[in-house]
Amino acid sequence: MFIKVAALACGLMLASIATSADQPALSLHVTGQFAKAPVTLDRAALDDLSAVTINTSTVITDGTHSFTGFLMRDLLDHLGATGTSVTAVALNDYSVEIPMNDFYDYDVIVATHMDGKALRRADKGPFWIVYPRDDHRALQDIRFDYRWVWQLYQLDVQ
Template sequence: MRPVFAFDPTTITRLPQPVDEVLLVIDGAITRTNRDEAAHLDLNAIRSLPAHSLHTNTVVTDGVKHFEGVLMRDLLELVGAIGTTVQARTLNNYSVDIPMSDFYDYDVVLASHMDATQLLPSGKGPLWIVYPRDQWRQLQDIRYDYRWAWQLNRLTVK
């Protein structure tokens, strides 16, 4: 399924410059950049992608939570990712390699909001990779739990 964007990412070679605080830097094997051979994205750039939400349990919160953001596969399409693995890094120096196939096999969300509240760095923000674990039994496995990178601030496509 091809995402619908506010603009067609296949017609641009460079992304627009961020206007607000940069929340996410994507580098590595990408074809669309806007600064220093990387994609520097603010919340406006991320929100230019189609919105997506999901309800799911997590292993670090109580009960079902409502997450809002964009699909990871749409984000990777925006930057022209051409790798097979994404290394996610966080503000607290956590790092995990995630197969890109996860983002095409499941509706994995790059969440900016939980329960209608913007995620902040003092919590799980500014961004959180969230899997639809309640929809897929195989995602209720510790291997996938490690891929839920919160306080996300950098992705490297390999």
């Protein structure tokens, strides 16, 4: 009997771990140069930003995909950000500094959905910085490819 209970408990624990790994995070942490820093924005606050959809290819997927999310510049304007760059940090601690001009020169989004499905950790979510690379030849330069941060969880405005 003990073995059956222990096996059931282990199974439930593993199922819980697997399920939580697939669940999108519900918040984005933003620190740095803006009036209310630091702030953690939950999914409801992020959903208040206007949704934008772009269709573009990536260097890590096949074909063109439809990405939906919010414009990075809308988030920065909403927060009153005053810096010259943003450091984007992924769940695996990958980080890259992105010039603030990118967000005003191009329609860079923080995607929450790809091809109509919510992004999960298993497919680059919960948040993915996406550039409209097919709309601008300049964005097909490798320097921009490094700025596509997936599994994004933090932004630091400098």
